[in-house]
Amino acid sequence: MPPVPSKTALDIVKKLVSFDTTSRDSNLALIDWVRDYLAKLGIESRLVFDETGKKANLWASIGPADRPGLVLSGHTDVVPIDGQEWTVAPFEPMERDGRLYGRGTTDMKSFVGVCLALAPEFVRTKLKTPIHFAFSYDEEVGCIGVRRLLSDLEARGIRPMGCVVGEPTSMKVIRAHKGKLSFRAHVRGFECHSSLAPRGVNAIQYAARAIARLIEIGDRFAAEGPFDREFDIPFTTVHTGTIRGGTALNIVPKDCSFDFEFRHLPVHDPRSLFAQFESFVRGELEPKMKAIHADTGFAFEEISAFPGLAGDEDAEITQAAKAASGGNATGKVAFGTEAGLFEAQGIPTVICGPGDIDQAHKPDEFVALEQIAQCEQFLRRLVERLEVRA
Secondary structure: OOOOOOHHHHHHHHHHHHOOOEOOOOOHHHHHHHHHHHHHOOOOEEEEEOOOOOOEEEEEEEOOOOOOOEEEEEEOOEOOOOOOOOOOOOOOOEEEOOEEEOOOHHHHHHHHHHHHHHHHHHHHHOOOOOEEEEEEOOOOOOOOHHHHHHHHHHHOOOOOOEEEEOOOOOOOOEEEEOEEEEEEEEEEOEOOEHHHHHHOEOHHHHHHHHHHHHHHHHHHHHHHOOOOOOOOOOOOEEEEEEEEEOOOOOEOOOEEEEEEEEEEOOOOOHHHHHHHHHHHHHHHHHHHHHOOOOOOEEEEEEEEEEOOEEOOOOOHHHHHHHHHHOOOOOEEEOOOOOHHHHHHOOOOEEEOOOOOHHHOOOOOOEEEHHHHHHHHHHHHHHHHHHHHHO
């Protein structure tokens, strides 16, 4: 018989999912609910807002303030449902066949809900090792909110002993993930009638040549590495996701833009990869464009960046998480998380949370109920282990 989640955990997860916290919108209704819930337990929350005041991170601590604690971290935002064909109401969580359906059930409100459900137990335990909740905004659009939270911790001199980021890993302990660096390229050409095409500078065609170089770079990594076979995709990948340009077939297009990214192994410096690509654009493509018209060329706008995670197998948090999960090994994943930012702040970090990443961002997103139950067991064991250590 698979384990079943507590009613408290399930009810809180459902409540969190019922808040539409799509990244383009505010998350304050959810944050206010969490703050009020914790306040009833005697737990004070600190909110760290974005520049608009319409979004906030939440930081709350249980236990003594005079020693390093364990961070349990999750993001509160979710990806849009636009254009997806859902057969259930995305923000009206529904149980069916041992699953809980709704946007954010896997990515990643189930972990946040379990943390909150266990808060009363943590309070009653009179912890020796403090537990910190770190719930962020705008993870889905570039791990934006957590940066303000980490800056706030640094300014207050708070240095936790470790962190668990509860992204969906099917409750397996993950100690490494890839980083990401993404750009929007703006290509400015020179328009003219298509019958006089050689007199113009076709922005779309030059964009295509640049994209072809990105494909070559990606193909080289796939063929030659470097490789890390512990990753599901064992090499750095290069991807172009969108392209826009042109107005009519009989006009040589003046403008084109495209978005591309490097999903890089932790050993790769993504800025050096971009520099190689930019060198090709500046040295090979732009001279040909400017030979026809001087006011042409490429401009690059950074969209997002977050570092990879390269955790230590022997780190205390890694060993404690392995023991709590019942596993004897850790893994590595291609998707990115906020974990790399915690690690960069000097906070040893692992990833472990309920749900399968394959369900994230899809219509009819779901989490298996037994995964929520396993997360409850995992966090209890983890805290118990750290308490014994203390």
